[in-house]
Amino acid sequence: METKQSPLPQKSNSFSSSSREEKLRESDRNLSLGAIKFEDRYEKKEGDDSKEDCIEEEREEEDKEQEEEETSKENVEESERSFISFSDEIDRFVGVLASLQDVQAQGYELPELPESTIEKFVDALEKEIATYESGERKWSPDHDEISLLDAFKRVNKLTSALTPLSSEPRYNHAMNRTGGVLHRAMAFLEDEFFSLLDENSRGKQQDLGSTSTKTKRPPSFSRPQQQQQHEQDRCILPSAESSTNEEYPQTYPPNVVERLRGIAAVMIPAGYVTECCEVFSVARRNAFFAGLSSLGCEKISIDDVQRMAWDSLEGEIATWIKAFRHSITVSFPSERELFDIVFSGHGDIANSLFNNLALGAIFQLLNFAEAVSMTKRSTEKLFKMLDIYETLRDLTPAIHAIFSVEGNEEESTASPVRDLKSEISAIQSRLGEAAIAIFCDLESSIKTDTGKTPVPGGAVHPLTRYVMNYLKYACEYTNTLEQVFKDYQRTERPSSYDDDGDDAPPGSTSNRENQSSSSTATDPKPFADQLTELMELLHSNLEAKSKLYKDQxxxxxxxxxxxxxxxxxxxxxxxxxxxxxxxxxxxRSSELRQYHKNYQRETWSKVLACFRDEGLNVRGNVSKPVLKERFKSFNAMIDEIRKTQSSWVVSDEQMQSELRVSISAVVVPAYRSFLGRFSQYLHPGRQTEKYIKFGADDLENYIDELFDGNPSSMARRRT
Incomplete structure (x- = not known):
């Protein structure tokens, strides 16, 4: 028996064919209109400016970008709707498990597993992570990251709740699925954590390196000016009051800091504290030392410091001081603030990570200071060693404050921190002892400077210039040197002296140790006493050198x-x-006046003796032979003085003027009076020209040309 199939209802052929024909005709019309429009546009484009083409293309690109953005936004919203739709049921299930931890012991049955919901939730989460891992979409603040982080927290709570129930077969699959996606989520967060830290740090270091400027090294014996803090290094956004101040650029923008904090808040409870801390520590350590490098401070070994030429080392010291001050006063406080924010709620972790970074960095920086204190001692190194000493002394309170945690006294007294304080104290001690030794070596240099060649023209001896310039700059460190001598003078003695203390200068350690303890105890200014003794030593040395001149x-x-x-x-x-x-x-002023008197007596007393009346009058008449001899002696003395003293040097213009004025005030009036009284006894003509070679004004002019170190000037004047 045949089974008849019900025929499908069909429309009439006439309706069907006419309908198709009508559509075809309409399509042809549309195509024709489209072709006409295309031709019109084409012809118009050929005649119009290319500007309209660009505008049309830009509009198409904007429409395309907007469409892609809307699609991406829809995908994100769809994912978020997925997370939200599953979150309530998962939270209820986790809550029940948490409240029934001892349910088996009390005879209750475990709740039914929402396996379908968990599976969908895990699938949605894996899909979301995959979009970021593939680079299809960038995880940025433009998207709702809180939803994704909340989802990661939720899968962690779910995994933790299922873990104690691993003995129940019905929970095994869900536990494996949630554990797997949790591990994948943490790996994704670890990568994002590193990227946020690395990208922002590299950008900041490039900016810092491009804006840093090199400073000129100060000349020898000049104290460097206080380094101004042109570079500021803020790791996080400062308070709202100063957030607009351009003086504090941020290493990380506020939104990045908040993202870092959010990631840490998820990874640490999930048991990934080691991975989180390791990434953060490495990134911040690299960023910190990259910052030092951008300031010109590179790691230098102790051996390299020992071999380095002083000119180069002097520049390195100035750079180190700048970098060390910047680290203690700017970088570490900013790092402390950053660590506290990123690991908020985990104070122990923040303290541990920050202390490891700060201690390691400071110890490495201190290696350079220690190496400098161990270099061979020489007088020119005193000031830079004192600069390092002052830097450590001034910043020690700030260093202690870095490791002081409010409400946690044990942290600031922990063994590594105690070791750091001891290391700083030890380096200061070595620098102080080196400074005393160098200063005492200056005394030894003065004492052993026994050259037998006098300075031409009686000019200032080079030793005098060197010592006084040295002391001038040393006294800019008066407070520091007073402190150093008080703290370390009993523990240091110059290496240039014998061990038994023989031939030690008056201010050396050996002599001071021989003094009574009561005298030392009542001495409030050991450096001032040391300076006075050094000046006495210099004075004695100069007096000994003055005896090298045969002319008094x-x-x-x-x-x-x-x-x-x-x-x-x-x-x-x-x-x-x-x-x-x-x-x-x-x-000393009294001694200078006495030197002046001694000079005038040695040089001009014999000249003035020519003008005495004694011996000229014989039986009431002027003896012409004696008068002629007086003029001849006077002329010879003036010629000799002009010949010798015109080459003598008086470098101080005021003293030079004082000498000339005082000589003229005594000699010229006496000569003018002598001429007035006795020139008439010489016959005019040949006798006058022969015996009176100088007028009073000529003599005054000749005196005004003394002590300029140029003997040829008078010779030209005479001719």
Whole structure:
């Protein structure tokens, strides 16, 4: 028996064919219209400017980008709707498991597993992670990251709740699925954590390196000016009051810091604290040392420091001081703030990570200071060693504050922190002892400078210039040197002296140790005493050098030059002036006046003797032979003085003027009076020209040309 199939209902052929024909005709019309429009556009494009083409293309690109953005947004919203739709049921299930931890012991049955919901939730989460891992979409603040982080937290809670129930077969599959996606989520967060840290750090270091400027090394014996903090390094956004201040650029923008905090808040409870901390520590350590490098501070071994030429090492020290101050006062406080925010709620982790970074960095920086303290000692190194000493001394309170945690006294007294404080103290001690040794070596240098060649023209001896310039700059460190001598003078003695203390200068350690303890205890300013002894030693050395001159007048000129130079330097340096005291200055001023008198007596007393009346009158008449002899002697003396003293040097213009004025005031009036009284006894003509070679004004002009170190000037004047 045949089974008949019900025929499908069919429309009439006429309707069907007419309908198709109508559609075809309409399609042809549309195609024709489209072709006409295309031709019109084509012809129009050929005649119009290319600007309209660009505008049309830009519009198409904008429409395409907007469409892609809307599609991406729809995908994100769809994923979020998936997370939200499953979250309530999963949260209820986790809550039940948490409240029934001892349910088996009390005879209750475990709740039914929402396996379908968990499977869908895990699938949606894996799909979302895959879109970021493939690079299809970038995980950025433009998307709702909180939803994804909440989903990661939820899968962690679900995995943790299922783990104690691993003995139940019905939970095994769900536990494996949630554990797998949790591991994948943490690996994804670890990569994002590293990317956020690395990308922002590299961008900041490039900016810092491009804006850093090199400073010129200060000249020898000049104290460097205080380094101004042009570079600021803020790791996080400061308070709202200062957030607009351009003086504090941020290493990480506020939204990045918040993302870092959010990631850490998910990874740590999930048991991935090691991975999170390791990534953060490595990234911040690299960023910190990259910052030091951008400031010009590179790691240098102790051996390299020992072999380095002083000119190069001096520049490295200046760079180190700048970098060390920047690290302690700017970088570490900013790092401390960053660690506390990223690991908020986990204070122990933040403290541990920050202390590891700070201690390692400071110890590495201190290696350079220790290496400098171990270099071979020389006088030119004193000031840079004192600079390092002052840097450590001034920043020690700030270093202690870095490791002081409010409410946690044990942290600031932990063994590594105690070791750091001991290391800083030890380096300061070595620097202080080196400074004392160098200063005492200066005393030894003065004492052993026994050259037998006098300085031409009685000019200021190079030793005088060197010592006074050295002391001028040393006294800019008066407070530091007072502290150093108080703390370390008993533990250091110059290596240049014998062990038994023989031939030690007056201010050396061996002599001071021989003094009574009561005298030392009552001495409030050991450096001032050391300075006074050094000045006495210099004075004795100069007096010994003055005896190298056979001409006693030149001997006094030499002492006047050196004495005036010393007084001028002391007057221009408030530090030395105050340390030496008024009594010392009065004594030296009195000596200078005596040198002046001695010079005039040695040179001009014989000249003035020619103008005496004694011996000229014989039985009431002027003896012409004696008068002629007086003029001849006077002329010979003036010629000799002009010949010798015109090459003598008085470098201080004021003292030079004082000398000339004082000589003229005594000699010229006496000569003018002598001429007035006795020139008439010589016959005019040949006798006058033969015996009276100089007029009073000529003599005054000749005196005004003394002490300029140019003997040829008078010779030209005479001709």
């Amino acid at each position: 007048a030149l001997c006094n000129i030499f002492l006047m030059n050196s004495g005036r130079y010393i007084m001028k330097k002391i007057k221009g340096a408030a530090g030395i002036n105050e340390l030496l005291g008024e009594a010392w200055r009065r004594k």
